Amino acid sequence: MKAAITRTDSALILAGGKGARIGYDKKELVLDGVRVIDKLIGALRTSFDQLIVSSNTPFEREGVVTVHDELGAGPLAGIFSALKVCTSEYLYVTACDMPFISLEYIEKLKEIILQHDVEAVVTRRKDGFLEPFNAFYKASCADTIREQLAAGEYKIGYLLKKLNLHIIDAVSEDMFFNINYREDLDDAQLRRMMGG
Secondary structure (H helix, E strand, O other): OOOOOHHHOEEEEEOOOOOOOOOOOHHHOEEOOEEHHHHHHHHHOOOOOEEEEEOOOOOOOOOEEEEOOOOOOOHHHHHHHHHHHOOOOEEEEEEOOOOOOOHHHHHHHHHHHHHOOOOEEEEEOOOOOEEEEEEEEEOOHHHHHHHHHHOOOOOHHHHHHHOOEEEEEOOOOHHHOOOOOHHHHHHHHHHHHOOO
16 A cells, blocks of 8 residues: 655666676566566555666666666766656655665655655664665755766765755665675575565
């Protein structure tokens, strides 16, 4: 059942990376016999009306909006492209190599947005790092991102320093686990078996 929150009905899956470290397009990552991006789409459909995928290669799914981010500009450009087509006030952002999103956690972030007037809701991991994914960004952030991209600053960390953030502490690190190397797939399988 979809949450009755009209301000947060759009979600983005970042899928524009080259996959250089793992050796192939990350949209082709498979876990438990199913592509991770397909699992993400299936899960996010239960919480969001608009699904967006940013990709530098062709990607088509029924009911999914595909946007192109400039190759080499990184995930920040993907977020910018998605914010331009986003139909809600806030955009949820995850990546196609993050298999362990939590719908319960997403609903918690939505509730925070209802209570606070902020530009982004992000998580502080146990190591103190602010996690830019599995987060919400306000559509108005597009102007700040445009300026940053024009200045050649492609790191999301720079963006977070400029925004009015609401920060929460991580309960589970699994939801921020991402697959960069082939051995990460084995780790992901182990985490899945342990309930990740």
